[in-house]
Amino acid sequence: MAPIDHFLYLSAFLFSAGIVVVIVKRNAIMVLLGIELMLNAANLNLVAFNILQPGLFTGHMFALFVIVVAVCEAAVGLAIVLRVYQHYQTSIPDEIQDLKE
Amino acid sequence: MTIATFMFYFFEVMAALSALALIFVRNVFYGALLLLICLLSLAGIYVLAFAEFVAVTQILIYAGGILVVIIFGIMLTTKISGKPLVVKHGNWLAGIFAGISMAALLMTFFSQESFSVSPIPPVSKYxxxxxxxxxxxxxxxxxxxxxxxxxxxxxxxxxxxxxxxxxxxx
CATH class of the missing domain: 1.20.5 (Single alpha-helices involved in coiled-coils or other helix-helix interfaces)
Known part of the structure; x- marks a missing residue:
């Protein structure tokens, strides 16, 4: 079996890529994609550390709950993006500066 | 090199490359497809890490659910003009700095620690x-x-x- 270090380095890389996507992109949906990438990096770490404890499934359970919360976050986030787009006719976060019309 | 090791490296490289391409891609729809590749490769890695249930959940919920919702969102926030939704980039300096410092921090930590398998694996009949x-x-x-x-x-x-x-x- 491959050593656990590969999982950890891959998850560190994915997390950093997610941070760069969140900061660099000027579109709300791309920012959501970056957040999904970071959540997946955390999930990969949870699954990887579960290899070190054979017979226990705590890491898997935690990863499942992280997936559930990610679903909620994506649904509510996209609903907010749609609503903001209907109101401001744009999905660029920098151009949305008012809380109320 | 066994077939499992080869598949492990293959999925790892696919996930890393698609995440890297997600930084540079400008079309939002291509970004969603690149994220789909990344999620499916991660599901393969989960299978190789003995987490079959998490892998199936990943494919069902992430690749089947969240990506479809995101693609719906992309299609609903595009003006109907036929041209694809193209993203501008900004804050390159801050983004690169944050990413590199985060990666350096995590990788230094991972290279200094040594994680070992717990000594007595409890046997389960299920x-x-x-x-x-x-x-x-x-x-x-x-x-x-x-x-x-x-x-x-x-x-x-x-x-x-x-x-x-x-x-x-x-």
Missing amino acids: GAIEQIGIQLMTGFALPFEVAGVLLLITLAGAAVIASTIKSKKI
Whole structure:
């Protein structure tokens, strides 16, 4: 079996890529994609550390709950993006500066 | 090199490359497809890490659910003109700095620590998926119920936020 270090380095890389996507992109949906990438990096770490404890499934359970919360976050986030787009006719976060019309 | 090791490296390289390409891609739809590649490769890695149930959940919920919702969002926020939704980039300096410092921090930590397998592996008579089912109904019953309530609240909340019916002014 491959050593656990590969999982950890891959998850560190994915997390950093997610941070760069969140900061660099000027579109709300791309920012959501970056957040999904970071959540997946955390999930990969949870699954990887579960290899070190054979017979226990705590890491898997935690990863499942992280997936559930990610679903909620994506649904509510996209609903907010749609609503903001209907109101401001744009999905660029920098151009949305008012809380109320 | 066994076939499992080869597949492990293959999925790892696919995930890393698609995440790297996600930084540079400008079309939002291509970005969603690149994220799909990344999620499916991560599901393959989960299978190789003996987490079959998490892998299946990843494919069903992430690749099947979240990506479809995101693609719906992309299509609903595009002006109907036939041209694809292209993203501008900004804050390159801050983004690169944050990414590189985060990667350096995490990789220094991982290279200094050495993680070892716990010495006495407890033997269980159930398989992995049966074990997860048993745990969901016994030790993790409260988080399971709370997750159900959270999903219900999200369903109602997303429907209310995204609905176009004009509500009365409060």
